[in-house]
Amino acid sequence: MAASSLGSYDYVIVGAGTAGCVLANRLSADPTVSVLLLEAGGKDDYFWIHIPVGYLYTINNPRTDWCYKTEPDEGLNGRSIGYARGKVLGGCSSINAMIYMRGQRSDYDYWAALGNRGWSWDEVLPYFKRTEDYAHGADELHGAGGELRVEERRVNWEILDAWRDAAEECGIPKIAEFNRGDNFGNAYFQMNQRSGVRWSATKAFLRPILHRSNLTVMTHAHVQRIRVETSDGIRRAAGVELRTKAAGDGVVEARREIILAAGAIGSPQILQLSGIGPAALLRERGAPVVHDLPGVGENLHDHLQVRIVYKVKNVTTLNQRANSVFGKAAMGLEYLLFRTGPLTMPPSQLGAFARSDPSQPSANIEWHVQPLSLDKFGDPLHRFPAITPSVCNLRPTSRGHIRIKSTDPDAYPAIKLNYLSTEEDRKVAVDSIRFTRRIMAARALARYAPEELKPGPSLQTDAELMQAAGNLGTTIFHPVGTCKMGHDELAVVDDRLRLHGVAGLRVVDASVMPRITSGNTNAPTVMIAERGAEMIIEERKAAAQAQPRVPANAGEKATA
Numbered sequence: 243m244a245a246s247s248l249g250s251y252d253y254v255i256v257g258a259g260t261a262g263c264v265l266a267n268r269l270s271a272d273p274t275v276s277v278l279l280l281e282a283g284g285k286d287d288y289f290w291i292h293i294p295v296g297y298l299y300t301i302n303n304p305r306t307d308w309c310y311k312t313e314p315d316e317g318l319n320g321r322s323i324g325y326a327r328g329k330v331l332g333g334c335s336s337i338n339a340m341i342y343m344r345g346q347r348s349d350y351d352y353w354a355a356l357g358n359r360g361w362s363w364d365e366v367l368p369y370f371k372r373t374e375d376y377a378h379g380a381d382e383l384h385g386a387g388g389e390l391r392v393e394e395r396r397v398n399w400e401i402l403d404a405w406r407d408a409a410e411e412c413g414i415p416k417i418a419e420f421n422r423g424d425n426f427g428n429a430y431f432q433m434n435q436r437s438g439v440r441w442s443a444t445k446a447f448l449r450p451i452l453h454r455s456n457l458t459v460m461t462h463a464h465v466q467r468i469r470v471e472t473s474d475g476i477r478r479a480a481g482v483e484l485r486t487k488a489a490g491d492g493v494v495e496a497r498r499e500i501i502l503a504a505g506a507i508g509s510p511q512i513l514q515l516s517g518i519g520p521a522a523l524l525r526e527r528g529a530p531v532v533h534d535l536p537g538v539g540e541n542l543h544d545h546l547q548v549r550i551v552y553k554v555k556n557v558t559t560l561n562q563r564a565n566s567v568f569g570k571a572a573m574g575l576e577y578l579l580f581r582t583g584p585l586t587m588p589p590s591q592l593g594a595f596a597r598s599d600p601s602q603p604s605a606n607i608e609w610h611v612q613p614l615s616l617d618k619f620g621d622p623l624h625r626f627p628a629i630t631p632s633v634c635n636l637r638p639t640s641r642g643h644i645r646i647k648s649t650d651p652d653a654y655p656a657i658k659l660n661y662l663s664t665e666e667d668r669k670v671a672v673d674s675i676r677f678t679r680r681i682m683a684a685r686a687l688a689r690y691a692p693e694e695l696k697p698g699p700s701l702q703t704d705a706e707l708m709q710a711a712g713n714l715g716t717t718i719f720h721p722v723g724t725c726k727m728g729h730d731e732l733a734v735v736d737d738r739l740r741l742h743g744v745a746g747l748r749v750v751d752a753s754v755m756p757r758i759t760s761g762n763t764n765a766p767t768v769m770i771a772e773r774g775a776e777m778i779i780e781e782r783k784a785a786a787q788a789q790p791r792v793p794a795n796a797g798e799k800a801t802a
């Protein structure tokens with residue numbers, strides 16, 4: 243690659259996704275530092291990003307999605323599945339299902355118990371609150387006036403109300419909301435929306451600060467590698483090599499730090515391409531070994547959803563409305579006039595959390611209940627009324643990896659999940675299907691005559707249900723852990739998110755979670771970025787006090 247200089251900045255942030263937008267906002271708040279935000283995708287100007295139901299059209303669409311595919315997975319009976327990741331300003335927050343979910347107190351207390359100082363629930367709660375603009379106002383657990391808007395649903399479905407009653411009959415109580423540290427119960431999800439429109443990380447954190455003269459945002463800028471220089475035995479990240487649409491190939495210098503926020507797939511991929519990762523893998527792929535760090539790309543885990551489908555009667559679901567011309571017109575009109583109705587909904591509106599068996603220390607499964615059914619995302623909705631009470635294991639023990647296949651930055655890495663590869667995960671999957679059947683058989687749903695379509699009532703033994711979980715299982719899009727925080731041999735960053743063994747380099751995104759949170763992962767990623775930014779700022783101030791610094795020239799302004 244030609245090494246033409248594309249400028250020099252104090253901070254270079256790689257990836258303008260959920261974490262990258264928060265980082266850009268916080269770091270550029272000080273006008274004396276220059277910040278460059280690099281994004282491989284384009285601007286978030288696609289109509290369907292903003293209308294919540296557009297979720298169905300942004301997944302598997304190269305305009306907004308990297309459109310990865312996983313390696314064939316034994317646990318999924320040899321299937322390879324589509325693995326959506328946002329490739330656009332806002333990253334996954336521009337294409338996700340908008341559910342605002344913090345996880346459980348015990349998730350963060352577990353991170354802290356692993357030796358990660360400052361990450362217990364009590365310590366992270368202020369960061370959730372600081373970023374939040376809760377529609378019901380502030381209380382001891384919620385924040386108001388922050389950037390990330392959190393609102394209630396704007397459409398009701400009779401079948402979902404009945405499902406809530408049925409879940410309650412089965413011991414899952416109705417609760418007001420899930421974000422108070424213990425999410426056991428059933429409730430309607432709260433969402434990142436403002437008045438029926440998606441409220442992505444871009445809208446919350448980036449758009450309001452685009453006028454800052456010390457912030458440069460470059461879209462269609464694909465980072466290929468990090469340049470590491472070694473002096474006196476100390477390795478230091480000095481710059482990034484990138485391919486841009488606007489200015490061609492080049493190198494950007496980072497005067498203070500490079501912050502990887504390219505997500506659980508992108509961040510380990512860039513590190514490995516840069517020669518930072520497991521030495522044996524790097525050698526095998528022909529990459530230089532700059533720093534042998536065995537955990538880069540390991541510890542990949544995700545929530546696997548088992549999509550169980552029931553036909554129902556005597557009730558309207560989205561299937562009928564979406565399959566009728568009149569229904570579609572009415573939905574469009576309702577949205578245009580009132581910003582209410584089905585166009586405001588992400589597919590899942592109703593949630594429930596419970597223990598798959600009493601030995602679990604806290605709720606370990608989550609249902610996403612959808613008043614619709616389809617064969618797979620991207621396919622049309624079925625023509626008959628139906629619901630999909632999809633269920634996932636929140637604390638899987640299966641672990642996979644991200645590994646580059648070659649040194650070509652354009653080649654997608656191997657994404658290997660090893661779903662359902664542990665006995666425990668297989669048991670949770672089977673127990674979850676049986677639990678879902680109990681709910682669907684509850685009195686509250688009887689008047690809708692639910693008929694199990696998938697996996698099908700003839701499948702009853704553990705072996706049959708295990709096989710069914712492998713056939714129906716798919717990602718719920720929560721990969722984490724591939725640059726995990728910690729101090730063991732697979733840790734990639736320390737508890738201040740600094741890369742072990744290379745100065746001037748941090749990872750701040752979902753990949754640093756040592757273990758996945760017991761819920762959806764976007765709000766935890768916002769929290770991680772808020773904390774990460776604060777750490778960076780603290781260290782800058784401490785360094786300035788220790789050694790007064792001559793201000794460097796501001797970075798060159800590049801076009802987005």
Ligand SMILES: Cc1cc2nc3c(=O)[nH]c(=O)nc-3n(C[C@H](O)[C@H](O)[C@H](O)COP(=O)(O)OP(=O)(O)OC[C@H]3O[C@@H](n4cnc5c(N)ncnc54)[C@H](O)[C@@H]3O)c2cc1C
Nearest residue numbers: 257259261282333334338339340341465505508752762764
């Ligand atoms: C379809 C879908 C539905 C989801 N639903 C929900 C939900 O309802 N609620 C919830 O809490 N979570 C949900 N999630 C998960 C959640 O959105 C993610 O956990 C979160 O956005 C991760 O943030 P991140 O900053 O780590 O990564 P991302 O948001 O993925 O950001 C990474 C960014 O880096 C860019 N990038 C990657 N590689 C490079 C490179 N080489 N050069 C330059 N840029 C690069 C990417 O294009 C992307 O913009 C969903 C995710 C998906 C995909």
